[in-house]
Structure formats: structure tokens, C-alpha cells
Amino acid sequence: MFHAEPDLAPDSTATPEMPFDSPGALLAAIVESSDDAIVSKDLNGRVTSWNDAACRIFGYTAKEMIGQPILRIIPPGLEAEETAILERIRTGAKVEPYETRRLRKDGRIVEVWVTISPVKDSAGRIIGAAKIARDLSERKRMEQRLIWSEKLAAQGQMAASMAHEINSPLESIINLVYLARRSTPPGEKAHAYLLSAEGELDRVAQLIRRVLGRYRELAGQPQVYLHDLVDEFLTVHRPKLHACGIAVDCRYEDRRPVRVNGAEFALTFSNVVSGVLHIMPQGGILGVEVRERTTARGEGIEVAIRMRAKGMGDNLQGRIFESLLGKGSQSGTGEGLSVAWEWPERHGAEIAFKSCADSDAAISLFVPFA
Amino acid sequence: MLEWTWPEISQATDKLPQSFIAAQERKARSEASGAECPSILVVDDEVILADSVAEILNISGFCAFSAYNASTALQITEGLRPDFLLSDVMMPGMNGVDLAIRVRRMLPETEILLFSGQAGVADLLEVAREQGYAFELLEKPMHPVRLIERLRRMRRA
Numbered sequence: 040m041f042h043a044e045p046d047l048a049p050d051s052t053a054t055p056e057m058p059f060d061s062p063g064a065l066l067a068a069i070v071e072s073s074d075d076a077i078v079s080k081d082l083n084g085r086v087t088s089w090n091d092a093a094c095r096i097f098g099y100t101a102k103e104m105i106g107q108p109i110l111r112i113i114p115p116g117l118e119a120e121e122t123a124i125l126e127r128i129r130t131g132a133k134v135e136p137y138e139t140r141r142l143r144k145d146g147r148i149v150e151v152w153v154t155i156s157p158v159k160d161s162a163g164r165i166i167g168a169a170k171i172a173r174d175l176s177e178r179k180r181m182e183q184r185l186i187w188s189e190k191l192a193a194q195g196q197m198a199a200s201m202a203h204e205i206n207s208p209l210e211s212i213i214n215l216v217y218l219a220r221r222s223t224p225p226g227e228k229a230h231a232y233l234l235s236a237e238g239e240l241d242r243v244a245q246l247i248r249r250v251l252g253r254y255r256e257l258a259g260q261p262q263v264y265l266h267d268l269v270d271e272f273l274t275v276h277r278p279k280l281h282a283c284g285i286a287v288d289c290r291y292e293d294r295r296p297v298r299v300n301g302a303e304f305a306l307t308f309s310n311v312v313s314g315v316l317h318i319m320p321q322g323g324i325l326g327v328e329v330r331e332r333t334t335a336r337g338e339g340i341e342v343a344i345r346m347r348a349k350g351m352g353d354n355l356q357g358r359i360f361e362s363l364l365g366k367g368s369q370s371g372t373g374e375g376l377s378v379a380w381e382w383p384e385r386h387g388a389e390i391a392f393k394s395c396a397d398s399d400a401a402i403s404l405f406v407p408f409a
Numbered sequence: 410m411l412e413w414t415w416p417e418i419s420q421a422t423d424k425l426p427q428s429f430i431a432a433q434e435r436k437a438r439s440e441a442s443g444a445e446c447p448s449i450l451v452v453d454d455e456v457i458l459a460d461s462v463a464e465i466l467n468i469s470g471f472c473a474f475s476a477y478n479a480s481t482a483l484q485i486t487e488g489l490r491p492d493f494l495l496s497d498v499m500m501p502g503m504n505g506v507d508l509a510i511r512v513r514r515m516l517p518e519t520e521i522l523l524f525s526g527q528a529g530v531a532d533l534l535e536v537a538r539e540q541g542y543a544f545e546l547l548e549k550p551m552h553p554v555r556l557i558e559r560l561r562r563m564r565r566a
Contacts, residue, residue, distance in 0.1 A: 206526020210550035214461035
């Protein structure tokens with residue numbers, strides 16, 4: 040059985056190498072300083088000890104848990120797991136380590152890796168069980184992130200090869216539309232339609248050029264002002280945003296250029312903005328602020344994108360995240376999203392999602408000067 | 410039993426385009442009248458692309474011909490001796506860079522432009538450069554107006 044409090048009182052007779060007066064106290068100190076939750080329970084499933092890491096991982100203090108049934112941290116539906124564990128422990132058998140879920144005090148589920156062994160008293164009788172639980176949340180998040188980035192990279196490559204295939208038919212269409220316009224008298228409606236079609240085709244061509252820009256990237260990146268790139272993008276896309284009922288509010292306060300691949304930045308920005316369009320079907324306000332900032336990554340320029348959606352419920356943040364990652368939604372266009380993740384990584388830049396009020400969401404693109 | 414003979418593939422692909430005769434006649438007429446009409450051969454395995462570029466150039470003061478593969482293009486080049494060659498790079502059979510090298514050897518006066526929307530073209534151009542042949546590469550898609558401007562600038566230079 041473990042003590043909840045380690046005995047740290049200095050012993051005048053102890054040598055500096057052995058600051059504890061008994062092996063039990065040393066063991067208790069090790070348990071308390073462990074990163075893994077180490078808890079014990081009796082054969083009725085009542086908690087008998089609870090270390091600091093258990094407080095961190097499950098949210099309950101030792102005071103709240105000792106004497107309470109361990110079922111408090113078993114999520115609904117997994118109660119049978121606990122019964123089976125206790126039965127096995129009573130027979131003296133060890134429970135092989137396994138991955139499972141536990142319920143935190145705040146109601147959230149935590150993924151854990153648990154090892155359970157029987158605890159015996161000095162006479163060798165089984166009096167309970169010791170459980171070591173390792174918090175897997177961080178590892179799970181990393182795994183998820185890896186799966187996403189691999190998915191996005193694959194989508195990016197597919198989009199790039201598709202872009203190559205599209206170039207020839209696109210050139211044919213541009214030519215045919217041009218020929219059709221040249222054969223139509225300027226006063227006719229068809230002439231105006233064809234003129235608009237040519238403009239739209241030019242936009243498609245620009246987009247594909249940007250997509251492929253990554254692969255044809257020239258060595259050495261020029262110094263650019265991020266507000267120029269943002270402004271160029273918004274100039275082309277303001278009519279579309281306007282048509283979607285989205286008002287744009289820009290503030291440019293950056294006075295120093297950064298070294299960045301313009302096409303890649305524009306694509307990242309453009310994908311963030313198209314993500315915005317998808318989660319704001321009823322319109323709203325899009326605020327774009329470009330300013331100098333100092334973060335953990337040093338000095339640089341931040342492009343802060345804020346959204347206030349009209350007629351949306353809560354979790355706008357979660358929705359924009361999903362929209363940008365193409366997760367569980369139709370809005371994800373792989374190539375740009377892949378860039379959205381790869382680009383910051385390759386340039387020491389950073390893309391971050393900030394939590395805001397329910398109907399607001401913010402994304403920050405940070406590019407350091409160095 | 411129904412008997413069916415597959416047509417020879419070479420018959421289909423090596424056939425001279427319909428526009429060829431017409432363009433040849435037009436070139437002859439313009440030469441006879443003394444009006445300047447630069448001749449240009451457009452090569453692309455995408456038939457619609459080759460023909461639409463040729464048609465645009467024909468209404469823009471050029472005498473344009475199209476070919477859908479490099480070997481046909483070589484035949485036409487020998488007979489026509491065009492002022493310009495505008496060729497796609499990635500084509501089945503002989504690629505555009507090899508075609509350009511042959512035309513450069515045969516007709517050093519002919520201006521050559523390559524155009525491509527594909528990756529991997531840079532390597533082919535680098536190989537040609539190592540052999541002493543440098544070619545300009547245009548990116549597909551290119552708006553016809555920009556293409557015409559480019560050709561006229563080259564003509565004046």
C-alpha cells in the first residue's frame with residue numbers, strides 16, 4: 040500500500056545519499072513524483088491511494104478519491120471491465136497492460152494505458168490491486184496529427200498531378216472561348232458572357248499556377264510585404280466574399296518585409312479564406328489584420344484572421360478546424376490544405392487557431408523575419 | 410461471321426491535318442501578294458489544342474499549321490520551312506525537346522518555342538542545354554493574346 044504523503048522530514052543521522060528514513064518512504068516519494076497515475080484499490084474496488092499524477096490525469100484530488108469506488112473514473116459502458124479486473128485480481132493473476140478510456144472529473148474522456156497487479160499483505164494474502172495508468176492523450180494527438188498530415192500530403196500530390204493533367208484541356212478551353220468571342224459581334228449578350236468566361240478561366244489558370252508553384256519553386260525567396268499579398272488576394276476575391284454576404288475589414292500595420300514564397304503564402308491564405316466561406320453560409324464579418332509581433336518564435340509578421348459568423352451556433356472554432364483539415368466535411372480541397380500545414384513547417388512559420396467567444400473564430404499565420 | 414480489320418494506327422496519327430493544305434495555299438498567296446505572314450507550325454498531341462492555337466494564329470496575321478506528333482511535324486517542317494515552331498514537350502514518341510533539336514539543326518533560322526503544363530520538363534531542357542541547345546519554355550495555359558504578343562516580339566527582335 041502506498042502512502043499519500045512522502046516523509047520528507049530530514050533525519051539528523053541519515054547520510055546525504057539516503058535522505059529517507061525507510062525504503063517505504065523512498066518508494067512513496069518515487070510514486071508521488073511519477074508522471075504516471077499510480078493508484079491502489081481494495082478488493083471491493085474502493086480507492087486506497089492516489090498519487091499526484093492521478094490528480095493531474097483524472098482531475099480528482101486524493102482527498103476526493105480515497106475511500107470512493109474506482110467506478111467514478113470508469114466511463115459509462117465500461118463498468119464490466121472493472122468487474123472483470125477485480126475477479127482476475129482476486130485469483131492472484133496479473134492483468135496484462137492494455138489501452139482503455141477513463142472518465143475525468145470534468146466529464147472528458149482520457150485515453151490511458153493501464154497495468155494492474157495484485158497487492159498482497161505481509162502474510163501473502165491478496166488485499167487489493169495497484170494500477171499504473173499512463174496518459175495517452177498527447178501521443179494520440181500526435182498520431183492524429185501525423186495521420187492528418189500524411190492524408191494532406193497525399194491529397195496534395197494528387198492535386199498537383201491533376202493540375203498537370205488539367206493544363207492542356209484548360210488551354211484548349213481558353214482558346215475555344217477566345218475563338219467563340221472573336222466570332223461573336225461585340226454588342227451581343229453572348230459576347231459579354233464569353234468575356235466573363237475568359238476572366239473566370241484566367242482565374243482557374245492562376246490557381247493552377249499557384250498549386251504548381253510549389254513544385255517549380257525557384258531557389259531564393261524574395262522579400263515581400265505580407266499586406267501586399269493579402270491585398271492582392273482580397274482584390275480578386277472581394278466580389279465573391281461580398282456575394283456571400285461577408286464584409287471584409289482590413290488593417291495593415293506591417294512596415295517590414297519577410298522572406299516568403301508568395302505563391303505558397305497566397306495559397307495558404309486562400310485556403311484559410313475558402314474554409315471561412317464554408318463555415319459562414321449566412322455571411323458575417325471577416326477581419327484581416329497584418330501586424331508586427333513578437334512570439335516564442337521571435338519577431339515577425341502576423342496575419343490575424345478573425346471571423347464573426349451570422350446565425351451560427353457555438354463551436355465555430357471546431358468547425359473551422361474541421362473545414363480546413365477536410366475532416367468530416369466536403370469543403371477540404373487537399374492541395375491547399377496540405378500547403379496550409381506544410382508551408383509553415385518548411386518556413387519556420389506557424390499557423391495557429393485561437394479560441395474566442397462562441398460565434399467568433401480566429402486563425403493566426405505567423406512568419407518570422409529571420 | 411463479321412470480318413473486321415483494325416486500321417493501321419500509323420495511318421491515323423501520321424495523317425497530315427486537314428488544315429495543312431489550306432494553310433500551305435494561304436502562305437503561297439501571301440508570299441505572292443508580298444504581304445508579310447509569318448508561318449508557324451503548332452505541334453501538340455492534344456488535337457483540339459493544336460488546332461485551336463493554329464486557328465487563333467491564323468486569324469491574327471500568321472500562317473499556322475498544326476501537327477499532332479513530332480514525326481509528322483518533322484515532315485511538315487522540311488517542306489514548309491516555317492518561321493516559328495511552337496511545340497508541346499511531353500508527347501508520345503519523340504518528345505518536343507528532341508523535335509526542337511532536330512529542327513534547330515535543320516533550320517537554324519526557325520524560332521523555336523516550347524510550351525508545357527507538365528512537370529519533369531525542366532530535366533529535358535537541361536539535357537538539351539548541356540548539348541548546346543537552349544530553348545524558351547512557355548507555361549500552359551497561356552492566354553492567346555499573350556502568346557500572340559510573344560510571337561510578335563520575337564518577330565521584331
